[in-house]
Amino acid sequence: MLTPQWLDQLRSRVTLSAVVGRSVRLQKAGREHRACCPFHNENSPSFYVNDEKGFYHCFGCGAHGDAIRWMTDHQGLAFMDAVKELAAEAGMDVPTPDPKMARAAEQRDSLHDVMAAAQAWFKASLAGAEGAAARAYLATRGFDAHTVERFGFGYAPEGRQALKEALSQFPEAMLVEAGLRIVVEERDPYDRFRGRLMLPIEDARGRVIAFGGRILTPGKTDAPKYLNSPDTPLFDKGRTLYNLHRAAPAARQSGRIIVVEGYMDVIALAAAGITDAVAPLGTALTEQQIEMLWRHVETPVLCFDGDAAGQRAAMRAITRALPMLRPAHSLRIVRLPEGLDPDDLIKARGAGALQDLLGQAATLVDVLWEAERDAVPLRTPEDKAGLKARLMAHVETIQNPDIASLYRRELQDRYSAFAFPKRENTWQPRGGGFQPNRNGQKGGKWNGKPTPAPSSPESISRLNSRHAPGARRDGLSAAVIAGLIRWPSQLPRHAEALARAPGMDPRLAVLIECCGGAEALESAAIATILRNNGTQMPSPVEYADLRFGFLLPDVTEEQAAMELAQAIDLLVERPVLEAALAQATARFEAELSDDAFTEQQRIRKRKLEFDNRLRQMATRHAS
Template sequence: MLTPQWLDQLRSRITLSTLIGRSTRLQKAGREYKACCPFHNEKTPSFHVNDEKGFYHCFGCGAHGDAIRWMTDHQGLAFMDAVKELAAEAGMDVPAPDPRAAKAAEKRDTLHDVMAAAQEWFVHNLSGPEGEAARRYLATRGFDAHTVQRFGFGYAPEGRQALKEALSRFPQPMLIEAGLRIEVEGRDPYDRFRGRLMLPIEDARGRVIAFGGRILSKEKTDAPKYLNSPDTPLFDKGRTLYNLHRAAPAARQSGRMVVVEGYMDVIALAAAGIAECVAPLGTALTEPQIEMLWRHVEMPILCFDGDAAGQRAAMRAISRALPLLRPAHSLRIVRLPEGLDPDDLIKARGAKAMQDVLGEARPLIDVLWEAERDAQPLSTPEDKAGLKARLMDHVDAIQHPDIASLYRRELQDRYSAFAFPKRESRWEGGGGKPAFQPRPRSGKWQPGRPAPAPSSPESISRLTARYEGGGMRDGLSAAVLAGLIRWPGLLNHHAEALARTAGLDPRFEMLIDCFQTQGPLESPQWETILRENGVESPRSSEYSGFRFSFLGNDSDPQKSTEELTQAIQLLIERPVLEAALKAATERHEREFTDETFAEQQRLRERKLEFDTRLRQMATRHAS
């Protein structure tokens, strides 16, 4: 039996660069080797081989693997043939197979013979007199002879015993086990596929493992339109993607993989020149299928019909994917125009229209947000609270702590912007440049004229209470706030990021609100406007522990703005890091595993590094 330990020993005895170098010209590049990728055409090398780590990787097409994967993917060997060849080179004996595993493998090989014979019979029937209705249907779909031959279309005649008679050399129990015949207690077995256009379903090596059949008679209204083989020793529908053996090489060329809803969609797209397409088989996309996609591309595109069923299918796929998300691995999603499937779109608007739709694929988080926002009316506070609860339930499903923290932050920001829209400004601008004027009066504000009316005492007291009681007063916030009042030009670059940062001094909100309605001004004007609106520049005692150059009286403008930018970045980074550490700590307290402990310690180290950076920056100019 091939244990993981034995396979690791085999890999360790193989020098990967020597193995690959026999068929690919490698160049030494530091500790690695590089070459033009053997899996796709390129002019500059992006294929790297690392002997120390024992793997190869192409940064162009994403091809990745070890010595065994090289032998299977590049040399075209079966897994056991690859292992045997490498073992002979390494001077290792291949362990004797487990008798039970050998028996199961023998049975699978025998069932492969059954499926190959059935496929040959179906293809023969399509060209005969009984296949006329199937040929007419294929003509209505616009599939040419090359497409029909390439995808192996066939025909299953109406007779209940036709396949049994045609494959009489195989015993009936084998036909039943292969899913070609149905056995019902008290009745004679009968053929599963009758009067249907047949399509073979193949594994990653191109071997037929199952069939899909489309009904042709319009009179059989009680029969399913599409019928797939049941799960068998060869076929597990939750772990199989239709057309993967053809799509994988095409995906290495294009750098993308497209998932559509059915195998007819796959064939329509392939006929239109989009070859990197796969489809699940009668079920929603499963976790193993998502992992299979990620082995080929990091961001597969899911393409759904634009109707309500397509929306539900997208949400099911998102729910399956969320717990699996990891850095650089996610999904992108497109929805077709309502009422059109891929074949309809191509026929109506051409292949370019389909390419354009795929080019507009959207990130998973965008589709998740919009689907939940639009799922039901949001007319009451309870409705809006329900939206937030649903969003946070999705976040809780994400296993990777950093990704969960970032999703929580992003979705909370979107929810806040939706549920608590920014109040209408008290200011209006006139002409081409921002002007300062209280409503409803007109005319530009000038020094010496009465300043715009200050904020109401109620709003100021509310903000002050939140500021005092929420523990948000700290030296970094105060220093940055004072710096922005002194150097207001930087608000143009950082206002949006600051507005999305949780837990800031409320004076930031008022500062940004004025900036967005008034535009940049000189510091004296800012201080006048802000003071009249209840925003006082922080006192030096609030940031007494800091010695930033941008707070000094004889500041170098370039140096000050550079340092203020660094301080703003620290201010924005801090709550994200603290939220991630808090989430990791809570998770460790719940699960208490080595993995959760390691993640908590990693984030603690990042927090210590952050504090060190802040301390060094704060004391850099201390006298």
Template sequence: MSLSPAFLDELRARITLSGVIGRTVRLTRAGREFKACCPFHNEKSPSFTVNDEKGFYHCFGCGAHGDAIRWMTDQRGLAFMDAVKELAAEAGLDVPAPDPRAARAAERRDTLHDVMAAAQAWYRDCLASPEGDAARAYLATRGFDAHTVSRFGFGYAPEGRQALKAALSRFPEAMLVEAGLRIAVDDREPYDRFRGRLMLPIEDARGRVIAFGGRILAKDKTDAPKYLNSPDTPLFDKGRTLYNLHRAAPAARQSGRLIVVEGYMDVIALAAAGITECVAPLGTALTETQIELLWRQVETPILCFDGDAAGQRAAMRAVTRALPLLRPAHSLRIVRLPEGLDPDDLLKARGATALEKLLGEAKSLVDMLWEAERDAAPLVTPEDKAGLKARLLAHVEAIAQPDIASLYRRELLDRYSAFAFPRRENGQGRWQGENRWQGKGSPARPAPPNRENIGRLRRASQGGARDALSAAILAGLARWPGEIARHAEALARTPGLDPRFSVLLDCHDATDALESESLSTILARHGLERLEAAEYSGLRFGFLNPDAAPEQAVSDLAQAIELLVERPALEAALAEATTRFERELSDDAFAEQQRLLKRKLEFDSRLRQMATRQAVLPQ
């Protein structure tokens, strides 16, 4: 019987691995994981870990590794189908009935594995033969020793168009074509795909050969691609495969990092230098599926692409694909290599120590976004600078996770403000008394506020619209009760909110839905004032309009809640800066206070724009 990968993935997703293992092994929580003494070998200190998020267990002592199904077969001794049936019953899933077509497809895949294994053995033999001289000479120029050549399975594909067919004559022609080893053209005889190339096997997560990559050796074939990979086949999907993952994953679990480079030759060069936790995509930009594969190994993999323009564009494409997928604690870091160098070049020129130093200085994803967009075009005119802000905010809009989107918006706008509105001083002057700035060659500038102006600054920092904003959002959540669950966590963490929010969140915990008309009764039952429209009459949010289009209304409500959540931290920081300036009357204190005051004014401007936006009505 053959089970589809989709069914097995759903089964694993519905099972809590620590719950399954915890029935027979005593687990102790250790941060985001569980630890225990390994049940597969005798040990006194725990080296066995269980990670529910990634769905696997691993022992750093004996190397035992697997998912819930593997646990049931290896530890409980069940047959594969018995393990699946027991877990499916626990998860409330029905095991699919036998599918003859799926069984035939699985049979074909097994046979294709045989074809690929035979091709790999033949390529390796050809490398060791006299016709592999050029390939062996090229490997020597790369500095790969015999151990590296053997470990990564290098081979050689001879020049002949029918050489592989003759060597693998026991397999039907159709099979060789389906495996991607031969090319069939309508009116011509099929021919070998790989000819005159250094060959490298591409393996799946179990270490089985599923495809090949070939590097051309003849320098006179300028019309042929330098690197050629197998096409997609029943075994191989290049967008779902990471080269060397089966070797890099165990090393990544030991080191806590996983490095992504552009090509398989970079992977091998780093491995030869002792950096073994490296993978590479296969001729395409990093895909969403590959990013998820990386996150199953470590929370923050490192992208280490080439230092040329193409390499940096590839890194930026990976960043933009990752933005919608971001979730708490999961991100990317990016290494910017010296211009014109790839990892292999850097290793040869400066050694592994230089590369390790760069890896240790990898930039965060938000740093990469800011620097890439800041440097993307000249920023001379106000229009140029406005374009930078628009590009930054477009990236923020791509982030689906609301808390992360809010934090990115705040961080990028802070950087933009500091860049677009720099302090205009040369740093050589000093404050004279309370009202005059005096400095060598410095232009005149407004005096900082003195103690008589502190009251005005405090009033500016207190946010007069907060009560009205809270009331409007309460009314909005009552009108759209399905949005309470989406924002409950962010609201619960926000200090100083109107106590009526607590009641609203409690109501959500108690029931699946909240009737808008019942909010006043619920508030009165808790001894709180009912919500009156007069409290927010000055704010005309789109989500308060009963005729607004639902999609636009809930989007406006989410943005208003983002402002409400952001405001307490901003106000607290501004009040603290004002107090510091009142106490010190120093240049630094004044600059910090002014920076935060400007952020407060920008915040109020965003609020005014939202509160006067016309609701979009359904068509």
């Protein structure tokens, strides 16, 4: 039996453009391929193949599918023949039939029949006399007949045995397994949904797999307002997104998918003409649902309610997404006005107001920073240190090293600007040698004296004595110093992080001492300051084995700033890792325990990963 997991693996191992390209001449178009559609006659190309998302689509005739669908619809193969041919190409063995799995598949097919019959009965009940209250509620929501029909609204009558009697052609056990009936000890089974407005929940193929029900009887405080089907062989709420089978085609046109809190929000948006919305089903957005969204768009937009619960839901989604972030894939978040959900906002201000908010969605890093900054009052140094610890704890969960490095630098910059606002420059070298530039241009200049005066001997001595014992003048430090001298505008940005690094190269201490002003120094001024404090410019020989991009002659300042930030992250992180590894090794040698060994190996693995990151970055531009 072919499981969904096995079929997903098969699709991931096949390059769709290669399969389609055997019989259709494809042209590269950005990140996709295009051609004249092979399913209908046309003169200009409207047929696109997207390898990243694993599907083809024609904007002319609507043809859509994956590699298996291509083999069946275009090549004319039977499903199993298509699977076997693709599996041979991918080097995969087709699983042999399993009698148990075959019986399970037959059982799922039978449950689909049960759910289809239940949906037909719920719809008929809504149209009958007993559905009057449900129809009245739909009218108050402003849903027209087209919306009611499109989303399949129904009604579950009162009565503990009504559904069983209506679906008497199915055994009781099947109704229970489908989640439509409840079995409790010492009581007769009874219908799960009673006196509720019913809404079908469908899978990617549009088949009913579950139901959601909203209570209609006022005053029933002991019953939940919304009730969903339990997990069944057909329905896994953590792996299902409501309305995805409708939103996915709309997303191919709009280039976005909106995630709202509940299915009634989805329907309210659809009624207002916004058709690319989905919703989780009674749970916070899961990792599996985020992956499902990324298959369709790279940056889904979360649009949760403006109350505290909605903001908590957004933060839960962010914390789940952080470990999964990969290049070009993230989330954006819309902040609705406090106390309003999407339906309220549309009714009060119109669909255009919501469209405007969607166009101003905040980035994930923006929301993360603001949420942690505003989480608790920041009155004391301890409070501010707690903010930094929380931010860095989030960064540690990011698995992609490049994204983690960029998040660390971005959040450290914001934290430094918040916790250490710039002050007026009070540093004046003896003799008045260096004067900040006052004409609005970057940098500074020497006032004509042949030699600038050094920083005060007391401050330089203090810095050197603090950092010299463990100082390491290795290639990484030398390269970072050379980079800061070449790009002096970056020095104030990184001074606070470098100042906290143990074992700092004394030359870095001199640079940090000289960057207290709001104006950046010029490269020549920094070189002179180093010489006059008894230190030398880093020589290319010191970092001969490390060819960093920010030292290349033709690099832009934007590129240099990004790579220099990554190198400084490595420089700051290295002594901390080395100290932790030394401590763990000493503990293991003293205890010889399993826990101590496990901890040592964990840190050793992190150190190896660190070394690999340094090696990759340092040799990225090697010729």
